[in-house]
Amino acid sequence: MGWIRGRGLVKRYRAGKGWIEALTGVDLQLSKGEILAVIGPNGSGKTTLIKILAGLVEPDEGTVERPAEDGGIFLLGAVLEGTRNIFWRLTALENLIYFGVLRGLTKEEAEERGRELLTALGLWEKAHQPVGTLSRGQQQRVAVAAAVVHDPPFLFLDEPTLGLDVEAQEAIKGWIGDLRDQGKGILLTTHQLDLAEVLSDRVMILLQGQVAVEGKTREVLKGSPETVFRLELREPLPPGDPRLGALLEGPVEVEGTLIRVVGDEGLWWALRLLEGCSLERVERESLSLEGLFWRLLAERKEGSLSSG
Numbered sequence: 001m002g003w004i005r006g007r008g009l010v011k012r013y014r015a016g017k018g019w020i021e022a023l024t025g026v027d028l029q030l031s032k033g034e035i036l037a038v039i040g041p042n043g044s045g046k047t048t049l050i051k052i053l054a055g056l057v058e059p060d061e062g063t064v065e066r067p068a069e070d071g072g073i074f075l076l077g078a079v080l081e082g083t084r085n086i087f088w089r090l091t092a093l094e095n096l097i098y099f100g101v102l103r104g105l106t107k108e109e110a111e112e113r114g115r116e117l118l119t120a121l122g123l124w125e126k127a128h129q130p131v132g133t134l135s136r137g138q139q140q141r142v143a144v145a146a147a148v149v150h151d152p153p154f155l156f157l158d159e160p161t162l163g164l165d166v167e168a169q170e171a172i173k174g175w176i177g178d179l180r181d182q183g184k185g186i187l188l189t190t191h192q193l194d195l196a197e198v199l200s201d202r203v204m205i206l207l208q209g210q211v212a213v214e215g216k217t218r219e220v221l222k223g224s225p226e227t228v229f230r231l232e233l234r235e236p237l238p239p240g241d242p243r244l245g246a247l248l249e250g251p252v253e254v255e256g257t258l259i260r261v262v263g264d265e266g267l268w269w270a271l272r273l274l275e276g277c278s279l280e281r282v283e284r285e286s287l288s289l290e291g292l293f294w295r296l297l298a299e300r301k302e303g304s305l306s307s308g
């Protein structure tokens with residue numbers, strides 16, 4: 001099976017006397033060889049979604065199709081946020097052996113794979129130290145290693161870089177990319193929009209348990225109505241130039257020779273104003289995921305305010 005699929009997923013939790021809907025009908029498909037990033041603010045349902053797809057939580061409605069086992073080997077690895085993914089009193093290597101055996105490897109296979117992974121991760125010198133004595137970044141690398149020790153085709157990572165320093169984040173990021181290039185299907189949730197932007201093939205923005213946007217990351221960024229264009233002039237407009245004043249009344253930012261314009265119409269308008277100026281170049285500066293995300297959040301707030 002080359003994919004994991006969830007359809008119409010609904011999850012309600014009891015909250016005081018009532019219920020809250022953590023997921024209100026989510027469809028999702030993850031294929032091998034791709035990274036799908038699920039992003040959303042705290043409480044938007046990301047962890048709930050991963051747990052349901054992993055089979056750790058039952059949805060109230062909807063279905064999940066996932067490959068379960070192949071010859072006794074689990075086809076899924078997962079690192080969940082805020083839970084014990086590894087044993088702190090066991091050494092790094094012992095953890096990998098334990099999880100390898102748990103998921104269907106022989107002890108010898110698990111040990112060999114554990115050595116390989118720890119070496120590849122630059123952690124071999126820590127192999128015989130209890131995990132509790134390692135840094136947070138090293139622990140997280142061991143946790144991801146434990147999730148892939150049995151070489152599953154699918155991997156779920158819930159906030160894999162949360163709380164890590166920049167160096168550890170870069171190491172994990174590079175590794176996630178490598179795992180995808182090896183053909184694994186990876187679902188990751190993150191607060192870090194820049195991480196999703198550089199790493200993911202597809203992105204899903206979850207707001208209050210609902211999919212607000214879903215698509216190929218490049219297209220989600222490109223297809224936004226608020227594309228930003230960069231125009232570069234050969235020479236800056238002199239202060240007091242009437243064109244400068246006119247430009248600044250539009251959806252435009254001017255910084256020396258660099259002019260940023262929002263939207264297609266803004267671009268044509270600015271180009272007309274600048275007729276006769278020498279332009280070095282005109283480029284599309286794709287809207288960042290961050291910009292899109294905040295806009296969606298703002299729209300959502302306005303919507304909920306106006307609807308009462």
Ligand SMILES: Nc1ncnc2c1ncn2[C@@H]1O[C@H](COP(=O)(O)OP(=O)(O)O)[C@@H](O)[C@H]1O
Pocket residue numbers: 013014020021022040041042043044045046047048049
């Ligand atoms: N076990 C639980 N019991 C009650 N409410 C829960 C439970 N798990 C999650 N929730 C609620 O469901 C919503 C979604 O939570 P979660 O999936 O953890 O979101 P995220 O991972 O995006 O922060 C939140 O309002 C959260 O408080």
Ligand SMILES: [Mg+2]
Pocket residue numbers: 046047048081158
């Ligand atoms: Mg979460």
